[in-house]
Amino acid sequence: MAELSRKPKQIRNRLRRGRNLERDLQMYAEETGFKPVEEWDYVELARGRPRDKDGGFRGSAPKWITPKVVAEAKKRLQDKAFGSLMQAAGVASKTLIELMKDPDTDARTRADIAKFIYEQLNGKAAVKVDVEAKIGPADFLAGALVLDDGSPAHPIINGEFTAEDDEEEEDLRPLPERRP
Numbered sequence: 001m002a003e004l005s006r007k008p009k010q011i012r013n014r015l016r017r018g019r020n021l022e023r024d025l026q027m028y029a030e031e032t033g034f035k036p037v038e039e040w041d042y043v044e045l046a047r048g049r050p051r052d053k054d055g056g057f058r059g060s061a062p063k064w065i066t067p068k069v070v071a072e073a074k075k076r077l078q079d080k081a082f083g084s085l086m087q088a089a090g091v092a093s094k095t096l097i098e099l100m101k102d103p104d105t106d107a108r109t110r111a112d113i114a115k116f117i118y119e120q121l122n123g124k125a126a127v128k129v130d131v132e133a134k135i136g137p138a139d140f141l142a143g144a145l146v147l148d149d150g151s152p153a154h155p156i157i158n159g160e161f162t163a164e165d166d167e168e169e170e171d172l173r174p175l176p177e178r179r180p
Contacts, residue, residue: 008032021068037072042080045073093117 004027005011011028015021029036035050044050048065052058099105100113 006031015066018067021066025066025068037069040069040072042076045069045076 004014006027008028008031011024011031014024015028025036037045040050047057048062048069049057096113096117100110100117
């Protein structure tokens with residue numbers, strides 16, 4: 001296999017194609033002094049590029065961002081958000097417990113707090129859901145059909161089948177009765 005070019009422009013072209021990102025990013029960092037994505041701060045991740053040697057962001061914004069940059073930014077922001085929430089969790093639980101024990105809090109609010117805490121620790125109870133369809137396919141289609149004279153088709157589709165209809169056209173079969 002031929003030796004890969006170490007020219008920054010060629011490396012950037014390979015990065016855009018996205019085949020071997022790790023190898024090309026490492027090669028690009030070695031050739032240009034480009035710092036690894038893991039070392040970028042939050043501002044650099046948000047802008048999609050590292051700071052220049054003077055600590056600024058001169059030049060135009062990048063027209064593409066590698067999947068590695070996106071993944072690293074997402075991972076770090078989630079970690080930061082989770083850390084912030086975990087710091088507040090202690091205060092939140094103390095507040096809920098104080099409200100629940102406070103005699104001035106009404107009974108319904110205390111019960112809601114107790115239920116919330118229980119569900120957070122044990123999960124919600126299983127709920128049986130009984131679903132019954134009230135509109136069948138014939139009813140659904142009947143609302144959309146229009147006869148040649150412009151009148152809606154639903155009275156005819158939901159109508160009764162009689163012996164007279166059977167004599168006129170033998171291929172007609174009655175539709176199932178509509179359930180209330």
